[in-house]
Amino acid sequence: PRPALWVYTLWASLGAGLLLKSLVGALFPIAGGIVYLLITRQLLSARIWQRLRPVSGIFLMLVIAVPWHLIAAVRNPPFWEFTMRSAPGDYHGFLWFYFINEQLLRFLNMRYPRDYNTVPRVYFWLFHLLWLFPWSVYFPAVLKESFRPADRAGRTRLLALCWSGFILIFFTFSTTQEYYSMPCYPALALLLGAALAVDGPRIKYGSRVLVVIAMLGAAATLGLAAIVWHYPAPGDISQALESRPGTYTLALDHMKDLTIPSFAYLRLPLVIAGLAFLTGAVGLFRARPLQAALSAAVMMTLFFHAARLALVVFDPYLSSRPLANALLRAPEGDLIVDHHYYTYSSVFFYTDRSALLLNGRVNNLVYGSYAPDAPDVFIDDARFRHLWLSGRREYIVAAESRVPQLRELVGDLNVITVATSGGKVLLTNKMIPTVY
16 A cells, blocks of 8 residues: 555655765665566566656655755865875865765775775674674574565565675675674564564574573673682773774774773673573573573673673773863863874763864874865874963873873973873873862
């Protein structure tokens, strides 16, 4: 019923997708649909295209997506410049950056600046077992299902397969980060849910495998909690992490920062995670499919609660909120942020103020920093020294490891610590009254 309403909802969604995720926001659903129509031999069906209403639909999609792109292009000239190369100091306008650099060059692993890495293809595929855990143990049952478009269920499964398959193959030939495959999760969830609903011996086998994994997870987390139970945990967790500057080019690279002593700060999350795995193992043991699904859901709900508590522990390391709060209480002064904007972005958020960036022309900010109308917020060591010694009150947020270099630039007596948190510091150039 109401096919026109649904098809125009489709085209409007594609227009919104173009605004939110650029070309892939339209490419992935359209390509998945075309592959499905090709397999089902409906690609050349006049009836299908009449129902899809491509002419009026594309018009609706463009009405939604084009105005913003056009305004952005006009306000950030040159309007169009085609080149496959860029370097520091080059600025080719919005359209080049948005379409050539962020679409074509990213796909070809030639994006500028080269501030990322690519996951090996094998890991990119295998990581789905981790991202979709615990449901990924039921993937063998999905292979048993029918993908023949003989009924509505078969057509839905086939469409979900085309949807997820195109995205995975697309990124297999492109640059890949761990999270790039997220657009295919809903399709994989549909396939896993369909397999669970049908039941069968492979579901029972998957539940047995999950029992073993849950028991191993319980042993690992509770064992680790027992090992670090009497470890000292002074200050915050940043003191126990092993920093690896310059190596964080993948989403999971920070996992390498963890050390055994760092788990002493995570005792409670470890215990709750262990109890979650134990709960799952008991609930899954000889459970029927519905009970198994509910047990797995309860297990993961408890596990996510443990993860939430762990994020609270990591807050001083991940966030700069304590430094922002100290800055809000401190006397008025100009703010400087050292190096990368994103490292201290929460300072901007919590204080609702702007700042200068010391040697901050790095990563995503490089290209736009050379635009003709870019704000003059990027400063070097010489200008920092001039501002710091000018007599006005200045503040700088930086990593603790950077303090010796800053002291060398402006002198020890001119660097006063206001607050420290998570391996980061807030410094000023003047003594703060005791009232503060």
